Amino acid sequence: MQQTNRRSGWKTTFMAFCALIGGFLLSFLALVALWSGIPWIVQIAIFLPFLLFSYTVFEWTNESWIICALILVGAMPLGILMMQFRDTNGSHLLPTLMVMSWIIGISAGCYLGKLRGAAVISKGG
Secondary structure, three states: OHHHHHHHHHHHHHHHHHHHHHHHHHHHHHHHHHHHOOOHHHHHOOHHHHHHHHHHHHHHOOOOHHHHHHHHHHHHHHHHHHOOOOOOOOOOHHHHHHHHHHHHHHHHHHHHHHHHHHHHHHHOO
16 A cells, blocks of 8 residues: 555656646747747747646646646746746737736646546546
C-alpha cells in the first residue's frame, strides 16, 4: 500500500512540475511571437496551445483543478512582463488581451476536460 502511495505522490509532483514548466514554455512561445512581429490577431490565437495543454494535463491528472492553476502560475511571470509592453497605438490593451486569451484558453481547456469527464461518467464508462 505504501509503495502505491509513493508512486501516486511522485506522479502528482511530476504533473505539477510539468504544468508549471509547460505554462512557462507556452508563455515564452507567445513572447517570441510578440517579439517577432506576428500580427496581433494571430498572437491572440495562441490561446489554442494553452487550451490543448490544459485539457491534456487536466485529463492526465484525473480532473485536478489545481493543475490548471499551476499552468496559470507558470505562465504569469512572462504574462505580467508582456502586459508592460505597448502596441503600435501606445496602449497596453493588445498585450493585455493576449494574456487574457491565455487565461481563457487555460480555463476553457479545464472546463472541456470537466465536461468530457462528466459525459463519460453519465454514460457509465
